[in-house]
Amino acid sequence: MARVLVVDDEALIAMMLSDLLAEYGHETVGPAHSEGQALELVASTPIDAAILDVTLGDHDCFAVAEALGKRGIPFAFATGHGVQSMPDAFRERVTVSKPFDFEVVRRLIDDLVAPKAHL
Amino acid sequence: MSGAGVPADLLVVDAVAERHGTYRDLLGRLAREVVTVAPGEDARQLLGADRFAAVLVNLDGAADRAPVDVAGIALGASSGPPVIVISGRMAELGAGGCPVPGAFAYVPAPLAAELLPANVACLLELARLRATLAERDGQIEALGRQVAELGVAAADEKRTADALKARVGEQIHRSKNLLTIMQSVAHRTLQGDHPLSEVRDTLAGRFRALARAHHMIAMADENGTEIADIMDAVLADISHRVTANGPPARLAHSAVQTFSLAVHELAVNAAKHGALRSPDGSVAVGWTFFEHGAERYLEVGWTERGGAASKAPSHYGFGLTLVSSFAGPGADRPCIAFEETGFICCLRLLQDVLIAA
Numbered sequence: 001m002a003r004v005l006v007v008d009d010e011a012l013i014a015m016m017l018s019d020l021l022a023e024y025g026h027e028t029v030g031p032a033h034s035e036g037q038a039l040e041l042v043a044s045t046p047i048d049a050a051i052l053d054v055t056l057g058d059h060d061c062f063a064v065a066e067a068l069g070k071r072g073i074p075f076a077f078a079t080g081h082g083v084q085s086m087p088d089a090f091r092e093r094v095t096v097s098k099p100f101d102f103e104v105v106r107r108l109i110d111d112l113v114a115p116k117a118h119l
Numbered sequence: 120m121s122g123a124g125v126p127a128d129l130l131v132v133d134a135v136a137e138r139h140g141t142y143r144d145l146l147g148r149l150a151r152e153v154v155t156v157a158p159g160e161d162a163r164q165l166l167g168a169d170r171f172a173a174v175l176v177n178l179d180g181a182a183d184r185a186p187v188d189v190a191g192i193a194l195g196a197s198s199g200p201p202v203i204v205i206s207g208r209m210a211e212l213g214a215g216g217c218p219v220p221g222a223f224a225y226v227p228a229p230l231a232a233e234l235l236p237a238n239v240a241c242l243l244e245l246a247r248l249r250a251t252l253a254e255r256d257g258q259i260e261a262l263g264r265q266v267a268e269l270g271v272a273a274a275d276e277k278r279t280a281d282a283l284k285a286r287v288g289e290q291i292h293r294s295k296n297l298l299t300i301m302q303s304v305a306h307r308t309l310q311g312d313h314p315l316s317e318v319r320d321t322l323a324g325r326f327r328a329l330a331r332a333h334h335m336i337a338m339a340d341e342n343g344t345e346i347a348d349i350m351d352a353v354l355a356d357i358s359h360r361v362t363a364n365g366p367p368a369r370l371a372h373s374a375v376q377t378f379s380l381a382v383h384e385l386a387v388n389a390a391k392h393g394a395l396r397s398p399d400g401s402v403a404v405g406w407t408f409f410e411h412g413a414e415r416y417l418e419v420g421w422t423e424r425g426g427a428a429s430k431a432p433s434h435y436g437f438g439l440t441l442v443s444s445f446a447g448p449g450a451d452r453p454c455i456a457f458e459e460t461g462f463i464c465c466l467r468l469l470q471d472v473l474i475a476a
Contacts, residue, residue, distance in 0.1 A: 010296065011377050011444030016303035019310070033444070034471065055292070057373050057471050080295030081288075098299040 002113035005050035006031040007038040007064060008078070009057050013098075017051060017078075020102065024109055038064040042071065049112035050075035051096075054086070065090060074112045127172035127200075128152040129239065132162045132189050134181030138230075142175070145236050149243065158186040166192055171200050172243055175235075178206040179228050201242045205230065293372075297333055300376060301326060307437045321387075328353060328383035332376040343369035343474040346419070350404060353382045357402070360395055361386075365406030368417050374472035381445060381466060384438030385421050394426030394461045401425050409467075417468040419445075423461035431457040442466060 004026050008014040014031030021028050029047050032038035035056050041047070042064060050068055052061040054077050061077070068075045076094040077086070086095065096108050129150040131142040139155035146153045150172060156162045158181060166174065166189065178186045207228040224242050226235055308322045331352050335344050349370065350363040370378060386395075386402075394400030406419040423429070435443065439455060445466035446454070454465040 009373060010300060010303075011441060012300045012303040012307075012380070015440060015444070016299075016306050019306060034469075057371070080292045080299065098295050099302045100299065 002026045002048035003029050003046060004109065004113070005029040005038070005041055005045075005047045005068075005073075005075075007033075007050065007056070007061055008053035009033050009055070010053070013053070013078075016100075017105075020100075020105055021109065024106055026109065026113065035059045035061065035063055039067055042067045042073075047071075047073050049073065049109070051109075051112075052077050054079040054081060062087065062090065065093075076108050076112060127170055128154055129173055129175065130162075130165055130171040131155045131175045131177070132158050132186060133175075133177040133205075134158055134186055135177070135179075138177065138180075141230070142235075145230075145232060146239055149236060149239055158189045162189045163192060166199075172246065173201045173203060173239060174199075175203045175205060175239070177228065178204060201246045203235075203238060203242060205235075293336070297329065297376070301329060304329070304380070304437075307440075324387060325380060325383065328380050329376055332379035335379075336372045336375050339372065339375075343371050344375050345369055346406060346417070349375065349379055350382065353379050354386055354404070357386055357390065357395060360400070361402045361404060363404040365404075365419075366408065368406060368408070368468075369474040370468065371472045371474055374468060377441070377444070378466070378468065381438070381441045382421075384441055385464070388438050389423055389462070392432075393429060394423035397426040399425040400461070415470050415473075417473055419466045419468065421462075421464050421466070423463070426461050428459045429457040429462040 004021050006014050006017045006021070006028050008017065008031060011031075011033060014033065018028040018031060029045055029050075030037070030041055032041055033056075038052075038056075038061070042050075047068075050064075050073060052064055052068075052075055054061055065075060065077075076096060077090065078096050078098060078100075079085075080098040086093075094108060094111070096104055127150065129142075129146055129152075131139065131146075131153060133139060133142070133155065134157055136157065142155055143153045154165065154171070156165055158176075165171075176186055176189055201224070203224045203226055205226045205228050224238050226238050304325045305322060308318060308325060313321075332349075335349065335352060346365065346368045347363065350361075351358070354361050354363065389395040389400075389402055394402060401424060403422045403424070404419065405422075406417055409416055409418050432439070442455065442464055445468065454463075454467075456463045
């Protein structure tokens with residue numbers, strides 16, 4: 001079982017990701033609905049992996065992504081935009097598109113929490 | 120050099136009629152017609168006729184000042200034809216420093232047979248070049264204006280296209296977001312072992328609530344949506360049993376869908392399990408601004424009364440889980456209570472989803 005941080009400003013979408021994580025045998029950290037909540041959790045809580053919604057209200061999630069990167073925590077993005085709208089620094093990161101393909105999400109989470117995953 | 124291309128005739132003003140024939144001989148090849156006239160009223164009228172490519176005025180040989188006056192009129196018309204002043208006494212007249220603009224030449228008298236046509240031809244060519252230059256200048260100016268107008272039009276077009284592209288992008292994002300929310304709602308609603316007919320109604324109700332919220336967002340401008348309008352729309356079916364009060368408060372687009380759905384869930388729960396099951400039951404909805412540290416938030420209270428005592432369920436379903444996501448600042452647990460008097464809860468909307476008045 002891994003502890004996976006879920007960051008999405010839409011409570012309903014975060015709820016679904018939590019459900020899916022539970023279904024796949026993992027525990028949800030959060031969910032965080034804002035950049036501030038997410039940064040606080042990254043700083044204070046043990047986290048094995050994270051799924052980040054790119055758009056958080058008026059903000060984006062890239063500050064959270066950087067904080068995760070610094071701590072060496074694997075993460076992936078979830079977005080309704082295309083990959084081409086991602087900043088260069090994160091373009092190589094795994095991105096899962098919305099609405100979700102549950103099978104893709106399952107594989108993504110498997111990859112993120114795999115013991116030797118260095119995404 | 121010739122005056123070809125310049126329409127027109129030559130006008131010669133000379134008091135000495137005997138010289139008129141000479142002008143016609145010397146200048147005949149430079150003009151369609153060489154008109155000769157003595158200074159006076161006729162000369163003045165001809166000057167105003169606008170048919171001459173150039174005007175020659177011989178100042179010598181007249182008893183009065185008439186030729187000088189004619190020359191003055193001709194020279195004074197800055198846009199008029201070029202003027203050639205012929206005189207043996209030019210130094211006395213002071214016309215050498217004549218400040219009159221436009222083409223001007225001085226030919227000393229007595230006339231040298233080859234000098235006059237050469238001068239006239241030169242002057243006509245000069246006038247022609249000036250006319251061409253003026254025409255080109257006009258064309259350049261017109262082209263410049265056209266280029267500027269095209270530039271403005273192109274910039275307008277680009278702005279419109281960019282704005283449209285941004286709006287389309289925004290719409291696509293919003294639609295995908297809505298679809299993902301619908302996916303989440305369906306995912307949640309289809310869990311559990313409720314009968315299919317019930318699940319179908321529940322899902323349809325939730326999708327209707329989302330559709331109403333989506334419509335409100337689409338109709339709203341950048342100032343967001345008034346919370347009272349959301350209440351009116353979501354609680355329309357039970358409006359006779361609900362009182363809704365609070366100060367003006369506007370919600371950002373991003374919060375409208377989830378908030379509307381949460382209120383929809385509360386209304387459905389009130390009808391299914393809460394105060395609205397009893398004929399005397401009612402719901403009071405009220406909202407107020409609060410401050411918690413630096414954070415300002417809007418607290419929306421939902422109070423059911425007049426029904427049976429409420430009982431906490433064994434676990435939170437979709438509605439209460441959704442309501443819990445509005446716990447707000449400093450609140451570890453959402454404000455949800457099952458009282459003797461009826462169900463009570465509050466939803467807190469943080470500053471980042473509120474739009475300042």
